[in-house]
Amino acid sequence: MEKEGRRENGNSEGIILNPSKRLGGPFMMGVVDNADENREDRLTGEVKSILESLASSWDDIIDCKQLQVIPLKGAFTNKVYQIKWPTRTGEPSRKVLVRIYGEGVDIFFDRNDEIRTFEFISKEGQGPRLLGRFPTGRIEEFINARTLSAPDLCKPEISALIAAKLKEFHALDMPGSKSVILWDRMKTWLSSAKQLSSPEEAQSFCLETMDKEISILETKLSGNHQHIGFCHNDLQYGNIMIDEKTISVTLIDYEYASYNPVAFDIANHFCEMAADYHTETPHILDFGKYPGLEERRRFVHIYLISSGDRRSELEMEQLIQDIEKYSLASHLVWGLWAIISGHVNKIDFDYMEYARQRFQQYWLRKSSLLGSSGLQPP
Numbered sequence: 001m002e003k004e005g006r007r008e009n010g011n012s013e014g015i016i017l018n019p020s021k022r023l024g025g026p027f028m029m030g031v032v033d034n035a036d037e038n039r040e041d042r043l044t045g046e047v048k049s050i051l052e053s054l055a056s057s058w059d060d061i062i063d064c065k066q067l068q069v070i071p072l073k074g075a076f077t078n079k080v081y082q083i084k085w086p087t088r089t090g091e092p093s094r095k096v097l098v099r100i101y102g103e104g105v106d107i108f109f110d111r112n113d114e115i116r117t118f119e120f121i122s123k124e125g126q127g128p129r130l131l132g133r134f135p136t137g138r139i140e141e142f143i144n145a146r147t148l149s150a151p152d153l154c155k156p157e158i159s160a161l162i163a164a165k166l167k168e169f170h171a172l173d174m175p176g177s178k179s180v181i182l183w184d185r186m187k188t189w190l191s192s193a194k195q196l197s198s199p200e201e202a203q204s205f206c207l208e209t210m211d212k213e214i215s216i217l218e219t220k221l222s223g224n225h226q227h228i229g230f231c232h233n234d235l236q237y238g239n240i241m242i243d244e245k246t247i248s249v250t251l252i253d254y255e256y257a258s259y260n261p262v263a264f265d266i267a268n269h270f271c272e273m274a275a276d277y278h279t280e281t282p283h284i285l286d287f288g289k290y291p292g293l294e295e296r297r298r299f300v301h302i303y304l305i306s307s308g309d310r311r312s313e314l315e316m317e318q319l320i321q322d323i324e325k326y327s328l329a330s331h332l333v334w335g336l337w338a339i340i341s342g343h344v345n346k347i348d349f350d351y352m353e354y355a356r357q358r359f360q361q362y363w364l365r366k367s368s369l370l371g372s373s374g375l376q377p378p
Contacts, residue, residue: 042069042081047098050132050139051083058094060087068093073278078102078137097128100137107192107340109255117254120174127252145241145250150276153237154289156298161249162240163299164306166269169251170229170262171307180228181258182329183218189336190214196343201352205339205359210332213362217329220370221261225318231265232257236272263319266303267326268333270296271361283350285357296320325369331362 043051048067055064062085070082079100084093101111115133122129132139152158194207202208232239233256241250274285291299300320304311311319335358342351 042071042079043098044136046134047137050134051096051098054096054132054139055085055094058085060089060091061085061094062088069098082142083139095142096131097140097142098137099140102345107189107344108337114255114257116176117174117257121172121254121257124172126169126172127250127254143241143243143250144245145243148237148240148242148249150237150273150278152242153273154291158242158249159295159299160302161242161247162235162269163302165249165251166232166235166265167303167306169232170265172230174230174257174259178228178259180260182260182264182333183214185258186214186329186333186336187211189333189340193336193339196340201339205335205355207339210336214332216370217332221322221325221329226261226263226322227319228259229262229265230257231260231262233260233265233268235265235269236275236277238277261322261326263322264326264329266299267323268330270299270323271327271330271334283354283357285354285361287361293320296323328362328366328369331358331365335359335362 051067052064055061055067058064064085066085068082068084070084072080072082079102081098081100082095083098084095086093115130115138118127118138119130121127128141128143130138131141148158153162190207190210193205194202197205197207232251232254234253235251239251239253241252242248243250270291273289273291274287276282276286297316297320300316300323304316304319335355338351338355338358341347341349342355345351
């Protein structure tokens, strides 16, 4: 669930970056909304001007003003568009991606940090390149890949690719602070959820007792044995792309990326296997799809050996146990996110029901994973 934030550096003018010829390919984020194809009026004059200037640097474009604007489905807080131009050679059209930032969700992360992360990961060859910026969004490179679907996450061969890529991602040496952000993020989001919620909502979600639950998790899960890495923190299927020619995956959308325990990142990915955001009821989760023990063990094994790690069986089992415990943190994080989103986001999605399901899973699994410490829901 791509989940969004803030204006880039207060910059009011569009910027074109790296207008390269290394563009094109069938980038498929979600599904093309054919009913709205070629709706140029969805983009401001400033954005179209930047796109035309970008296209003018390519010598195979018939007319840089002859752009097609195709909305893509699948984004929860941004508006995302495929932009393409016909070429003289008859080759596949030149394509880029335009991302218009969602409104009212700057509580979730700092857009400046997200842009810096995007640029760093791009330079490391881990994702699409940044081609241009404007105050309310950016232009990205298309990559030769398709977005995964919910069923893809359960395929052993794809899951293995994700495990290896995630280990590689966690090893990125992102500049800046390497402190764990998870617990402060949860506390900040809890404060916002309380401020936005009615008394009835706060009571139904046990928000007044949630600070105690967060403290319990922080105390129980923190430890010297925890491995800290640069985590994606939102590894649902829509944020993973696969190139079926090279049999490789790319992680995209780094709005929530930060340093965290790697067990949390893996746990969050496992929890996302319960979701399918492309159904008539995208808010409904099926935790019967949560991976079983053997699937989890296989994922962790591939994750560890992919970089040549030599871990003992005991260390591997410890990571598997930690991942299960961090699933509780994942439920609270996205439950709080959903409550806030329900108040600030206009997208047609039942955020409150999604929050209810995430909190329900927290209470259902807490006792078996942590014991009976802490309050129970009324």
